[in-house]
Every structure is written in structure tokens, then in C-alpha cells.
Amino acid sequence: MRSASARVLPWAGCAGAFLGGFALGVIGRWLVGRWRSRPASRRALTTVETARALVLSRERLLPAAIVPVPSATSLRRALLVAAMAIVVAAALMAGAWAYRDSERRHAIDVATGGVGGRAIPIMRANGCAACHTIAGVPGARGLVGPRLDATLSSRIYLAGVLPNNTENMVRWLRSARAIAPHTAMPSTGISEQEARDVAAYLYALR
Numbered sequence: 001m002r003s004a005s006a007r008v009l010p011w012a013g014c015a016g017a018f019l020g021g022f023a024l025g026v027i028g029r030w031l032v033g034r035w036r037s038r039p040a041s042r043r044a045l046t047t048v049e050t051a052r053a054l055v056l057s058r059e060r061l062l063p064a065a066i067v068p069v070p071s072a073t074s075l076r077r078a079l080l081v082a083a084m085a086i087v088v089a090a091a092l093m094a095g096a097w098a099y100r101d102s103e104r105r106h107a108i109d110v111a112t113g114g115v116g117g118r119a120i121p122i123m124r125a126n127g128c129a130a131c132h133t134i135a136g137v138p139g140a141r142g143l144v145g146p147r148l149d150a151t152l153s154s155r156i157y158l159a160g161v162l163p164n165n166t167e168n169m170v171r172w173l174r175s176a177r178a179i180a181p182h183t184a185m186p187s188t189g190i191s192e193q194e195a196r197d198v199a200a201y202l203y204a205l206r
Contacts (some may be wrong), residue, residue, distance in 0.1 A: 101206075108204045112166045114196030116204050124196060127186050135205050144184055150205045160185060169202070170195040 014050045109115055120137055123129060129140035155164050161180050162168040173195040176185035190198075 104155035105204045109200050112196050112200040114200035118197045119201030122194050153203045169199040173198055
């Protein structure tokens with residue numbers, strides 16, 4: 001069964017994408033409507049004022065074409081729209097990343113038979129944090145055992161003696177000294193399901 005976060009995050013990502021697209025559509029329609037509703041004389045106001053200034057200051061004929069100068073209000077609106085677009089794009093990217101990460105974690109949960117979201121209390125209750133530095137686990141800064149981070153899933157062996165796969169990880173987490181009697185890793189005696197939950201968490205580290 002998928003964890004609560006894995007069920008919620010995909011919907012959060014879709015909702016963020018929908019709301020972001022809706023917001024951009026509303027902003028675009030509002031800007032177009034505002035521009036179309038302005039009188040032609042007001043649209044050309046900046047151009048007329050620029051031409052008049054050129055005539056008064058330079059006392060010469062007007063050029064054939066004068067490029068309109070944006071007003072301060074127009075610039076502020078353009079900056080506001082650009083800032084909103086950046087915020088919406090960032091929200092969409094965050095939602096997409098959260099969705100992909102939740103799917104990846106769910107796939108690892110299925111492969112290991114565990115639920116990574118339940119692992120942190122198990123590791124803290126069994127002293128894992130005292131011996132290992134474990135990414136994402138509060139207070140886990142131990143130096144006795146190897147660091148447990150994103151490199152774990154790519155290692156060839158566990159503790160130098162077992163091929164790195166889910167079943168061997170579960171065995172090692174439950175009864176390390178039955179496999180390697182002289183290891184500093186204790187036999188925790190946790191249940192198989194607890195070991196699978198911990199394995200799911202460790203293999204999902206990034």
C-alpha cells in the first residue's frame with residue numbers, strides 16, 4: 001500500500017499545474033482586455049508627448065516615426081507579470097519534481113515490500129543513529145558504521161560480505177552477527193516487515 005505522502009503528492013503536482021496554467025490564462029486575458037479597451041488617443045499618448053518634447057527641445061522637424069516610450073505604470077505591470085510567471089513556473093517545476101520523487105519512492109516500496117515512510121522511528125528506536133550518519137534522520141551522526149546515503153543503492157556489497165540486494169539487506173538488518181560474527185553491527189532482532197521498511201528508506205535516499 002502506498003504511503004499517505006505518495007498518494008497526496010501526485011495530486012498536489014497536478015493541482016499546482018492546473019492552478020498555474022489557470023492563473024497565466026487569467027492574467028493574459030486581463031492584459032489583452034485592458035489594452036483593447038484603452039482609447040486610441042490614450043495608447044498614443046506617450047508618443048505624442050515624446051514628439052512634443054523633441055519639438056520644444058530641438059526645434060526641428062519631427063522624424064518620420066517615433067518609437068513609443070513605455071510609461072512607468074506599464075513597466076511596473078510588465079515586471080509584475082514577469083514575476084508572477086516566474087513564481088508559477090517555479091511552482092510547476094516543484095510539483096513535477098515532487099510527483100516524480102513520490103513515484104520513485106513508491107516503486108522502491110513495492111520492490112522491497114516495505115514502506116519507507118515508517119522507517120525513521122524504527123531506526124531511532126533501535127540505535128541506528130548512534131552508529132551511522134543517515135541522511136534525513138534527525139541526530140543520526142554516528143561514526144562507528146559506514147555513512148548511509150544516496151551511494152548505498154549503487155554499492156556492490158553490504159558490509160563487504162553480502163551482495164547488495166533487498167533480501168540480503170533485510171537479513172543484515174535483522175541478524176548481522178549471524179552472518180559476520182565479528183562485525184560491530186548488532187543483531188537488532190527487528191521484525192521482517194520493519195527491516196523491509198528500513199530497506200525501502202535506505203534504497204530511496206538521494
